[in-house]
Amino acid sequence: MAENPEGWKPKILGLVCNWCSYAGADLAGGARMQYPPDIRIVRVMCTGRLDPLFIMKAFTDGADAVLVSGCHFGDCHYLEGNYKAAKRMFLVKSLLKNIGLDDRRLRMTFVSASEGAKWAKVVEDVVNVTHELGPSPFNRKYGELKELV
Amino acid sequence: MATKNYPDPILNEKLRDRYYHRDQSNPEFTKEIEKIAGTMAHMCFQCGTCTAGCPSAPRSSYRIREFMRRAVLGLEDEALTDPDLWFCTTCYSCTDRCPRDLAPTDVIMAMRNLAARRDIVPVNFLKTVQAIYSSGHGVPNNDVNRAAREKLGMTRDPPTTSMYPEYIKGIQKILDHYGLKERADRIIKEREG
């Protein structure tokens, strides 16, 4: 991580569903499982709600990474929203590649309401990967393409 | 631990303080064991499954559960100086059955490694080292066997370091890298003069 710019802290957006991952994150809290604070959560009822444009918007706004987290397949509170979200995330990943962004900056995971430990682990992973990748080129302050945006 | 300095050494020993005192625990010992053994030794909950299936327990004072307890509490000296440490036949029955999914056998091996660093190690182990250093084999060939092999239509020496002694150099280099041969010689000399 030495090569990362002084003072940069990853800006990571977490888009999570209300029923599984948000509850899982709460459980991690109840159990006092410590993980890095670099993520900010926006809650939706279901990952199926997520418009690919939300993620693209986040990246053009300079997000260094985006974590999308829903229920396990077969466990979706709305039957199949997470399948649809997963499909869309593949689309977004290819979009990211096309505009020259490392698609590891977008991660979709499945964390159930009982997987507090997994949530902590996932966030830690995402933060580590983001540190590996460094600031997004579109990062408002540290990205090499910041003038562009 | 509080030491009693009574003039009579026999009484001193008889009345030795049996309390456990916190300073007898060395947390580093537990960590060291877990590093070498690659198992979460501190998670032992003392169910006794290990001892119950242990082939050495019913014929000696060796209790692997107690060694696990010593690992949990970091009772380094107690564990490493106990001669029972060398009664494990490494049959891995305890490891297969441990409900906490630990590997007591590997904890014992780790403790033996740590004991060996203090030169606590039975002579027979070191003699194997010497044998391998000189011949490449822990159980070397001998003339009786050479004759027997010949009778079976085999080469007098197997195609190992016995037939190709030039390979022994490499083995000695590896052992010398760790200075094991000198240590073995030294310790055996100390014990047997």
Added chain:
Amino acid sequence: MAEAVSPTTSKKPETPRIGVFICHCGTNIAGSIDIDAVKEYAKTLPNVAYVDDYKYQCSMPGQVNIREQIDANKLTGVVVAACTPRLHEPTFRAASKDGGLNPFRFEMANIREQNSWVHMHDREGATEKAKDAVRIAVAKAALLEDLYPKSVPVERAAMVVGAGVAGMQAALDLANAGIKTYLIEKEPSIGGRMSQLDKTFPTLDCSQCILTPKMVDVGRAENIVLMVNSEVEDVEGYIGNFDVTIRRKATGVLSPEEAEAKGIVGGGCTGCGDCGPVCPVTKPNEFEMNMAPRKAIYIYHPQVVPLLYTIDWDSCVKCGLCVEACGEKKAIDLEMQDELVQVKVGTVILATGYEVFPIENKEEWGYKRYDNVITSLEFERLICASGPTGGHLVRPSDGETPMRIGFVLCAGSRDNTGIGKPYCSRFCCMYSLKHAHQIIEKIPGAVPYIFYMDIRSFGKMYEEFYYRIQDEGAKFIRGRVSNIQEDPVTKNVTVYVEDTLLGRPMEIELDMVVLAAAVQPTELTNKTRKLFGVSCSQDGWLLEAHPKLNPCGTTTAGVFLAGACQGPKDIPDSVAQAEGAASAASIPIHKGEVELEPYYAMCIEEKCAGCGMCVNLCPYQALSLVEKDGRTVMQVTEAKCKGCGTCGGFCPGGAIWMNHFATPQIVAQIDAFLLGGEQ
């Protein structure tokens, strides 16, 4: 990004005035977050008209303050930065409402579960995160709109899935509360596991004696529609209006009612039992743990409810002898087919129970390899007066009476190997104590050996029971059994264990060993829970809405849990939870209507191109295309929409407005996070 304007707001939205209330939660939040810093920061945010903090925002003074400030500062929106909305959103919505604000003008910033509790050693990081969380919440609050929950009528009927003691109790309570209750059971009789037990701890009253009256009550109850040999096939709808499809498996036997309906007067099965004896096929009886025979047309035992015979199609040879034997009653129909029944209910209770896990997978104990190693449930049948041996405990190998019997506790429980179960099965300690008592009582001179790690006798009068059994002469050996060896000749079993208190390995030859095997959710549990959208924990047990404050509820409104399906439970706990679940399930039904969160989708018609992509995306068939003044546009059937937003997430024209999670609101949150704060 398409800037949608809500179809509901005709007038231009007023300039927002947001009040921010930051909670210390004692030191839970204040301990790792600099409240003053967050407070000062909040004051600098656009649209923020008032900022305050308080030790316990959820307390009465805290709520009163919110109420007063709304009025005093003409607030248009309220943000509370505190715990998770899953805990206190309802509280603060109510407070906002009391302040004269629409409750949906409230937004919560989670700075406890997802901040102070998970960043306890990073005060700076946590404080920064809290500032961002408040900023994001304020951004959303500024765009929130008045919403009005739709209240829908609740069907005056309930369903209970599983008719063990928990399901039966729940059904009886609901029925007695005047609610029509469908009781669904996959087996041919109700009663569940409890009906297999001989005695119950710690009172030692006979399980059958206290259960059968209940079973009869269930059979008789006016308000209970009992469906045995039945499984839930499909579920649609939501709280108040669940449409459930039940598969009634063909039993080959008509009840008197069914016979009547078919015009067979005075016919149908009376349970006379004439059919059984003539049946040429013999099979093991599952109820007796396969230790007694039954015919292809059978009942489990004489006390079954309902008293109707059942045909096991896998073994029936359709010889027709039973049909002859039945004669004029014409109760047997060898051509009977499964039927699907549709029922509508307002609320549902799942009580799908437990089963014993395949203990033979713990090979060291030799179950299924050694004749005289049995499970506790097998022991219950062998010691039970109505069991295959008439209550005379015998060893399977030779029918001899065992005198030295070992009980292996934690057999597959508290096991992290991946073969057993990591959890404590909770009732094994107690029933094993009971088993010890039973052999001492029944077999003069018999000695029970109990091999345990810990005796967990936590319930009322349980520890006293432990005391009693020890006094009666049971031998307690504190050690987990490593392995069991069978004597090839005598078939005696030798247990290898360490008495960890003595520090001594033991080799104990016994006549018989009983494994207190770990329990797991029943086979159908996973299928059923998915139909109702209920989550489970990693070990498969159904997940309660809150482990402490909502142990009977689930995350699916209107679906509740009772008994062991939620985790291993003994009879008292199962019955207690069943009554809790019944009371919870009856509330919406007695209220007669429930409010649904108004998170449904709406079509912004001027933007809708009528492409219809969304129509197929909707898992609830809530969307359709309609003609409106010459244009094809999408239309939402609000009652069907559950507000998942899958349509809104896809609509290429941004023509779908998701109430409370509208595109502009979510985008505002994203922007607030990434563009709002200091870069």
Added chain:
Amino acid sequence: MTEMREYAFFLGCIAPNRYPGAESASIITSRRLGIELLPLNGASCCPAPGAFGSIDLNIWYAMAARNLVLAEQMERDIALICNGCYKSIYEVNHKLKHNDELRDGVNEVLKEIDMEFKGSIDVWHLAELLYDENIVGVEKIRESVKVPLTGTKIAVHYGCHLMKPKKERHMGSTEAPRWIEELVEALGAEAVEYRNKMQCCGAGGGVRGYDLPHSLDITNEKLQNMIEVGADAVTEVCPFCQLQFDRGQIEIEEKFGIKYDMPVFHYNELLGLAQGMSPSELGLDLHAISTEPFLKKVL
């Protein structure tokens, strides 16, 4: 004869230097079953997992790695006939393949002798190759039998390091396995079940050297359990267990005054007998315990 599969034959110490019959029997019987065991020139002690592992696991890794590299240079998988060797060679190969830190450490040392562990080969116990239908399989063994061992009762001793620890092996049940019994029954003999079948022979972990009576007492218990069910002979797949049972009986007689005369065979010696090799070809006369009473039953 199907195409021959070639393996580097890792001998270890005890087979070649105490039971040469087991070595030659393995080569000859395998050849008849489509397995060519090639000499692994310059191989050494595995080294003894008990002795070396106890002193310093790192030295154990390095020494075993040297043997592995010899086979890598031959571009052949290793086959071996000793459970102790199996633990060293199989386990170290597995560990080094999956633990980069460990591998780098070992390669540091191997550099001094111009060697590098690449992780390009696998390690097999000959017994598992014989049991695997895709390699040999019970049927093929049955077909190769000329002198069925009919009428004999044989107690199988699996030994420990072949199958345990279960999680690091791939051979199924370690409590009640039957596969070596199947191999024995393929020779026409009856494989008898006996109490505590999976118990250790007592020799491992350096205990035989550390406290001979202690280790013999374990062996003695096993022998009694075998006698109890009327076994005519013991078979194993580990020359160290073989030594413990065979020479052990002499030592048991000296130390405990108990005489058994229970013949002890490495499985490949039995296989050789069944395939028609003569006792002298198999060097059975080198066993400490006479195999005559058993041979009388079958020849």
